[in-house]
Amino acid sequence: MPRQSQLDFARLRRDLGLARARRLTVYTAIGATVFTGVFALVAATSFPGRSPTTTPATQPGSTGNGGFTQPGLSPPVQQPVYGGAPIAVSGGS
Secondary structure, three states, rough: OOOOHHHHHHHHHHHHHHHHHHHHHHHHHHHHHHHHHHHHHHHHHHHHOOOOOOOOOOOOOOOOOOOOOOOOOOOOOOOOOOOOOOOOOOOOO
């Protein structure tokens, strides 16, 4: 049977190891938070975006330039119209 001093030494080593793991976890969480904040700041200043306060002179697809639509834009496609009553199909065998 181990002596009391050996048990105390084992408990002390365990407690010190747990304290070291706890510190490592806390420091890693703090570092990850700081890294995320720095990365977000760099990304926010690096990539230009659109300002919500600026409005275009004409709406997309409008004919503000003599009846011609802007290149790359087309009017919305209408949904097809089906005649007759709607058909409902339920499961079965």
